Amino acid sequence: MKIDPEKAIKIKPGIWWIGWPDYQAGFSNNPYLIKDGDEIVIIDPGSRLDAHWSIVKKKIESIVPLDKITMVIATHQDPDLCACIPFIEDAVGKDNFELVTTDRTSLFMPYYGIKSEVTTVEDGDKMEIGDNGRILQFITSPYLHFPGAMVVYDTLEKILFSSDIFGAFSVDWNFYANKYYHEAIKSFAETYLPEQRHVINFLDKIKNIDIDLICPQHGSIIERKHIPKIIDVMRNLEVGVWK
Numbered sequence: 001m002k003i004d005p006e007k008a009i010k011i012k013p014g015i016w017w018i019g020w021p022d023y024q025a026g027f028s029n030n031p032y033l034i035k036d037g038d039e040i041v042i043i044d045p046g047s048r049l050d051a052h053w054s055i056v057k058k059k060i061e062s063i064v065p066l067d068k069i070t071m072v073i074a075t076h077q078d079p080d081l082c083a084c085i086p087f088i089e090d091a092v093g094k095d096n097f098e099l100v101t102t103d104r105t106s107l108f109m110p111y112y113g114i115k116s117e118v119t120t121v122e123d124g125d126k127m128e129i130g131d132n133g134r135i136l137q138f139i140t141s142p143y144l145h146f147p148g149a150m151v152v153y154d155t156l157e158k159i160l161f162s163s164d165i166f167g168a169f170s171v172d173w174n175f176y177a178n179k180y181y182h183e184a185i186k187s188f189a190e191t192y193l194p195e196q197r198h199v200i201n202f203l204d205k206i207k208n209i210d211i212d213l214i215c216p217q218h219g220s221i222i223e224r225k226h227i228p229k230i231i232d233v234m235r236n237l238e239v240g241v242w243k
């Protein structure tokens with residue numbers, strides 16, 4: 001399948017990658033859009049830099065008008081995923097805007113100039129969206145890499161939106177992970193993730209979840225065939241290596 005990263009890329013029915021590869025930095029940024037009936041959800045929308053936001057905005061608008069977004073989900077508080085949220089809030093209007101994140105992360109949302117109240121979720125909370133019985137499940141991932149971080153599982157398409165977990169620095173970026181991706185993960189995870197016990201705690205939490213695709217906020221999308229190997233590598237990584 002030919003991938004054109006200049007365009008929004010449909011990865012499942014009703015789900016698009018709306019990100020951009022940064023070849024120079026070896027750092028892709030991967031916001032995602034879910035469209036289910038009238039519900040339009042953006043997960044980790046991204047940076048406010050013109051060069052970045054203009055891409056995400058264009059890709060959203062190739063699917064739906066910006067003001068039709070019904071929900072933004074932020075998996076943690078970093079600027080590479082939160083900084084453009086005020087642009088979406090402005091387009092949607094404060095009264096119709098819903099931002100979902102954890103309690104810990106919600107404290108930082110006003111720092112970006114976000115004016116709306118934030119909907120907070122806890123570990124295991126579920127939210128049904130759209131017309132197809134799609135449930136988004138929120139799974140906290142403490143200390144990976146923020147105390148209040150979480151991931152999101154789409155029960156309908158069996159996608160784990162994994163935030164910075166399973167992300168990678170990849171100079172040789174591919175849209176879908178190849179058989180060498182576990183090596184690319186190492187350079188990111190070893191420095192971003194603080195302690196192995198938190199990684200193992202998280203991997204234990206997701207071990208009974210049926211995952212067809214892992215969609216991280218950086219790096220490549222991981223298909224089912226590569227997931228067991230990558231989880232095995234993650235379990236045995238030495239993280240928190242900076243001294």
Ligand SMILES: [Fe+2]
Nearest residue numbers: 076078145164
């Ligand atoms: Fe982060």
Ligand SMILES: [Fe+2]
Nearest residue numbers: 078080164217
């Ligand atoms: Fe990130």
